[in-house]
Amino acid sequence: MRVRRAGDTAVLAEVEDLATAHRLHAAVRAAGFEGIVDVVPGERTVLVVTDPARCDLDRLRARLASLELPERPEGDAAPVEIPVRYDGEDVAEVAELTGLTAGEVVxxxxxxxxxxxxxxxxxxxxxxxxxxxxxxxxxxxxxxxSVPAGSVAIAGPYSAVYPSPSPGGWRLLGRTDVALWDLGRPSPALLRPGARVRFVPVEGAR
Incomplete structure (x- = not known):
């Protein structure tokens, strides 16, 4: 792990892979270091943003480098289940691109x-x-x-659910009524890095 300063208020930890980034993200959140404002994981990085009046960045760098990481970022937490109606506009097109039937895509x-x-x-x-x-x-x-909120989509190696209406170029496979972003919740985002997710077909699935 390489930890370096990122401006006057943050440090950036560079790790070898996504799994380690998730484990470090979970460890920093659990450690309760004073003065931490935000922890933002990337594919191979974790950015730790601080209030510099309450956190010494050089000391934080040393603590991150020696932090013990958990085996799994979410422990034994059950996967987030997202019910999906697989009636998306692009199912047939994905079937054609992949050489699969629509039912096999689903x-x-x-x-x-x-x-x-x-x-x-x-x-x-x-x-x-x-x-x-x-x-x-x-x-x-x-x-x-405009892609409707709740659209379940794929592009490249990823799948995702659109939390709100927005432009988008991903291939739409279905839709869900689950709110991915809700400011009325203590934690507005339903998903967080390292969480496991399962898509569950519901009535109307192909």
């Missing part, structure tokens, strides 16, 4: 074991790893100007 997507790699693009948007390689398809050449 089956393979719903049988995946997903992990939240990181959040980005919009509040609550989790990039989920674990997508069946047979479903790795490119984004649409022309993005939609």
């Amino acid at each position: 089956r393979r997507h719903a049988s995946g074991d997903y992990v939240v790699a990181y959040l980005g693009f919009s509040p609550g948007f989790g990039y989920l790893t674990g997508l069946d390689p047979a479903l790795h398809v490119p984004r649409r050449s022309t993005p939609r100007t």
Whole structure:
């Protein structure tokens, strides 16, 4: 692990892989270091943002480098289950691109074991790893100007659920009524890095 300063208020830890980034993210959150304002994991980094009046950055760097990491970032937490109606506009197109039937596209997507790699693009948007390689398809050449909230989609090696209406070029497989982002909750984002996710087909699935 390499830990270096990132400006006057943060440090950036660089690690070897996504799993280690998740474990470090969980360890920093659990440690309760004074003066930590935010902890932001990336694919191979963890940015720790501080209130410099309450946190010495050089001391924090040393503490991060020696921090014991958990075996699993979410411990024994059950996966987040997201019910999905697989009636998306792009199911047939994904079937054509992959050479699978529409039913096989749905089956393979719903049988995946997903992990939240990181959040980005919009509040609550989790990039989920674990997508069946047979479903790795490119984004649409022309993005939609508006994708409805709750749309379940794939692009490249990732799956995701759109938390709010927004433009987007991912391939739409279905939709869910689960709120991925809700300011009325103590933690607005339903998903967090390292969490496991399962998609559960509901009535109307192919």
